[in-house]
Amino acid sequence: MTTPDHYDLILSRCRTLFLAKTHDYGTAWRILRLPSVTDQIFIKANRIRTIQETGTQKIADDVNEEFVAIINYCLIALMQLRLPTTAPLDLPADEVAAAYDRENGLNRELLLAKNHDYGEAWRQMRVSSITDLILMKLHRIKQLENLGGAALVSESVEGGYRDMLNYAVFALILREEAAGAQPLA
Numbered sequence: 001m002t003t004p005d006h007y008d009l010i011l012s013r014c015r016t017l018f019l020a021k022t023h024d025y026g027t028a029w030r031i032l033r034l035p036s037v038t039d040q041i042f043i044k045a046n047r048i049r050t051i052q053e054t055g056t057q058k059i060a061d062d063v064n065e066e067f068v069a070i071i072n073y074c075l076i077a078l079m080q081l082r083l084p085t086t087a088p089l090d091l092p093a094d095e096v097a098a099a100y101d102r103e104n105g106l107n108r109e110l111l112l113a114k115n116h117d118y119g120e121a122w123r124q125m126r127v128s129s130i131t132d133l134i135l136m137k138l139h140r141i142k143q144l145e146n147l148g149g150a151a152l153v154s155e156s157v158e159g160g161y162r163d164m165l166n167y168a169v170f171a172l173i174l175r176e177e178a179a180g181a182q183p184l185a
Contacts, residue, residue: 003115004108006173011104014071019097027091029076030083034157035145037077038138041164044069045134052128064175067168070134074165078103081158111166122170127178130171137164 001009032040044066051057079099091099115122122130141160 003120003173004112007108007111007169010068010169010172011071011108014068014075015097015100015104017068018072018075018100019093022093022096027089027096030080030087030089030091032076032080034077034080035142037073037080038141038145041070041073041077042135042138044073045131045138049128049131049135052131064172067172067175070168071165074161074168075100075103075107077161078107078158078165081161107162107165110162111169114166122167123174125170125174127171127174130167130174134164134167137167 029037048063048066051063057063079096082099082103137160140155141157144157144160
């Protein structure tokens with residue numbers, strides 16, 4: 001399966017879960033400020049790293065689902081970045097789906113461009129290294145948030161969220177291929 005096809009399958013599953021949660025919870029995520037979304041991603045990535053380092057877990061939640069959560073929280077952050085501060089807390093489900101699809105589409109374009117330029121180097125990486133890259137991006141985003149966005153030469157917070165989303169996709173692909181599993185669908 002090609003990387004774009006695999007990306008589409010993974011994001012389709014993420015979208016289905018996200019929209020089901022939107023049905024159940026509405027847009028409760030709108031209450032989160034960007035630093036809180038960043039911290040939610042940190043919680044997921046840190047759990048993954050802890051499990052990778054200890055080789056054990058006491059909660060049965062699958063690590064793949066943590067990568068899915070990272071993807072969806074990154075898309076929440078990207079949607080929040082675009083919404084005006086005056087946007088209501090409760091958004092219609094069709095608007096949320098359209099915003100999710102728009103951010104996913106922009107992200108897919110970035111993934112394909114970078115994947116071309118880097119020659120799918122991520123396929124030679126360890127999932128643990130990808131987890132570390134996500135944690136590093138989180139640290140960078142926290143630094144940028146603490147600076148109030150006044151970075152001198154660094155990438156934007158948006159770029160960090162997009163990179164983490166793509167890293168989580170790569171980790172899922174590598175985990176599935178290593179397990180010989182069918183792609184997430």
